[in-house]
Amino acid sequence: MKKSVLMIIMTVMMAVVMAACGNNNTKDAKTETTEPAGNKTNTAAPAESKELTIKHKLGEAKVQTNPKKVVVFDYGVLDSLDKLGVEVSGVPQANIPPYLSKFEDKKYANVGSLKEPDFEKINALDPDLIIISGRQQDAYEELNKIAPTIFLGVDNTKLVESFKENMNTLGQIFDKQSQIDEELAKIDASIKEIHDKATASGKNGLIVLANEGKLSAYGAGSRFGIIHDVLGFTPADPKIEVSTHGQSVTSEFVAEKNPDYLFVVDRDSAVATKGTETASAKDTIENDLVKNTKAFKEGHIVYLDPNYWYLSGGGLVSMVEMINEIGAAIK
Incomplete structure (x- = not known):
């Protein structure tokens, strides 16, 4: 008799415990499924700074x-x-x-x-x-x-x-x-394409900076030397001195060198205060002397965007634009 009573008591207790566990599991499941996804706490640790x-x-x-x-x-x-x-x-x-x-x-x-x-x-x-x-x-x-x-x-x-x-x-x-690697690979491909076009053309080039009616020439190894060193244009004058401000030259110099391509960087427009008028690089360049050059006669005077060439060269955006400008100029 005593054993029967004991067995009954134990059975009831186990049933109570099982019911309690079932209720807790249901409650947990409801909490997990009804919590808005946007309110969940992100437990991922932030990347450590090195x-x-x-x-x-x-x-x-x-x-x-x-x-x-x-x-x-x-x-x-x-x-x-x-x-x-x-x-x-x-x-x-x-x-x-x-x-x-x-x-x-x-x-x-x-x-x-x-x-x-x-x-x-x-x-x-x-x-x-x-x-x-x-x-x-x-x-x-x-x-x-x-x-x-x-x-x-x-x-x-x-x-x-x-x-x-x-x-x-x-x-x-x-x-x-990884993003840098991807961008540099694209730039390398563009450089090769433009270099092949420039060398195949067999043309030479002269680079000048126009500043307040005066001209400075830049050759290989200069701040604009990418046209020669990287993109394949033979210098019209291989002896131009390498300096930050270029070699001071005249229209007579340009006429004497008679380049196939004349690349012009307009400093005045790059540094001018907004709303002010500046000297026109075109007026400085396209005089009677320069109009006798092959570059002028063949439509190969190229006015480069000074925002890329003078102010911001050496960027992922500016480098691409500089390369593309030279590529677009080759005819």
Whole structure:
């Protein structure tokens, strides 16, 4: 009798326990299925920031990957970061190229001009990284006191190689290496195509910068030397001195060299204040002397876009546009 009672009691207790478990499971299942997907907590850990040592022309810097507040003084780097979808905090807004006009917005701090950084404003931003190039190298020491500063200017004697090095540096810092690799592969293909066209044409070229009615010539190894060194145009004069500001020349020089192609960079239009009139590069170039050249007679005077060639060369966007302009000019 006692055993029977004990068995009954144990059976009842087990039934109660099982019922309780069933209710809990049902409650849990309802909670999981009715919770809105958008309200679920993402438990994935954020990517850890790593410290990189970036060596550059002016020294080296310890940089954290994916820095949040970045000041950029080089428009080529700026167009590259924009292409990669990387946001920046501060830029020099004077003479910003039209294709980068979004950075004139007040959401971006105006950190001075290309040659005169506003140290006070930059310091107030408390940036994580500052990127400069040739026009700001004299300010490097002062900028480096504010935040890690790296130099990403291109080397004109090996323009494409240094451009690729700069892009790979951006890829490391901002975790964009796969995108960088893809863009560089496209650029390599374009370079080969244009180089083959230029060499097959057998034509030579002369590059001049027009500035306030005066002319400067640029040859191989110069800031515009990509036309000769990379894209395959034979220099009309292989002895042009290599310098930042070019070799001062005259219309008589252009007529004497009689190039097949004359490539013109209009500095005045690139640096002019908005709303002001500037000297016309066409008026400077197309005088009676130059009109006797093969370039003029064959319609081969090419006015290059100074926003890419003078202000922002060396970016993922500007490099493509520069290459395409030369390709489009070959007839």
